[in-house]
Amino acid sequence: MLVMSAFTIALSIVYFGGAGLYASSINAQLMPASDSAASIVASTIAIQNGNSSQAWSSWVPSADPSAYGLLQGTGVYINATCFTVNNGQVTVLWSRATPTSVTGAAGRADRFIVLDDGTAVRLEVLVR
Amino acid sequence: MERPLVRILLVGTLLAVSVSFASLVYVQGQNFATAARQASASSAAYAVAGAVVSAAADAKVQGLPVSSVVLFSQPMAVTAGGRTVTVSPGGTGRAVNSTITLTVPLNITAVSVTALALNVTAYPDGTVCLVRA
Numbered sequence: 001m002l003v004m005s006a007f008t009i010a011l012s013i014v015y016f017g018g019a020g021l022y023a024s025s026i027n028a029q030l031m032p033a034s035d036s037a038a039s040i041v042a043s044t045i046a047i048q049n050g051n052s053s054q055a056w057s058s059w060v061p062s063a064d065p066s067a068y069g070l071l072q073g074t075g076v077y078i079n080a081t082c083f084t085v086n087n088g089q090v091t092v093l094w095s096r097a098t099p100t101s102v103t104g105a106a107g108r109a110d111r112f113i114v115l116d117d118g119t120a121v122r123l124e125v126l127v128r
Numbered sequence: 129m130e131r132p133l134v135r136i137l138l139v140g141t142l143l144a145v146s147v148s149f150a151s152l153v154y155v156q157g158q159n160f161a162t163a164a165r166q167a168s169a170s171s172a173a174y175a176v177a178g179a180v181v182s183a184a185a186d187a188k189v190q191g192l193p194v195s196s197v198v199l200f201s202q203p204m205a206v207t208a209g210g211r212t213v214t215v216s217p218g219g220t221g222r223a224v225n226s227t228i229t230l231t232v233p234l235n236i237t238a239v240s241v242t243a244l245a246l247n248v249t250a251y252p253d254g255t256v257c258l259v260r261a
Contacts, residue, residue: 015149
């Protein structure tokens with residue numbers, strides 16, 4: 001009976017230990033996927049607007065994941081700032097962001113695009 | 129007379145519990161392995177799709193062809209065409225796979241390869257080529 005009890009206890013330890021290892025392994029595999037998803041969002045926006053200052057000035061950031069081919073329920077946060085540099089002085093022309101930020105560990109992508117009128121856009125995307 | 133009977137009943141119950149627990153651990157282990165393969169396929173699919181869109185964006189903004197390389201942790205079977213990328217871990221016979229359909233107007237040249245590394249080349253007109261690196 002003692003042996004059987006020891007067997008059951010050992011099985012429990014293996015089971016819960018395995019479950020913990022499994023969770024950390026899945027998390028480790030999905031974190032790069034979040035970074036890639038953030039890159040997909042940032043690059044999709046870059047393709048849609050290109051380096052056209054006109055396209056960027058009328059652009060409105062969308063937090064809808066389906067607009068970027070991501071699964072429903074995926075949290076998307078976009079923050080874009082357009083600025084110009086004159087004689088070392090940085091002037092922010094406009095700044096737009098989606099209403100709510102994502103919390104916790106999130107994938108991240110940053111893009112810097114120089115536009116056709118000499119201004120530049122810094123795009124920050126967080127995906128969770 | 130009663131004590132041996134109680135002992136037999138206790139041992140029998142413990143044995144039954146152990147056997148059912150062992151089966152549960154085995155089934156859960158199988159489920160975990162499938163989920164891990166699915167996560168691996170999903171991660172690789174996002175890596176390929178991310179590289180495709182990123183190269184395409186750079187090509188469009190710069191007006192020049194842009195190349196990048198995607199490295200996998202194990203051989204991956206990649207099937208792509210149009211705006212769709214499907215990836216399955218090598219050895220799973222495509223039973224476990226992950227598909228991503230991009231929303232941007234791209235044209236990925238039809239390809240089906242199994243590789244540890246993939247070369248992604250994007251052109252300013254939106255054409256993207258994937259070849260084994």
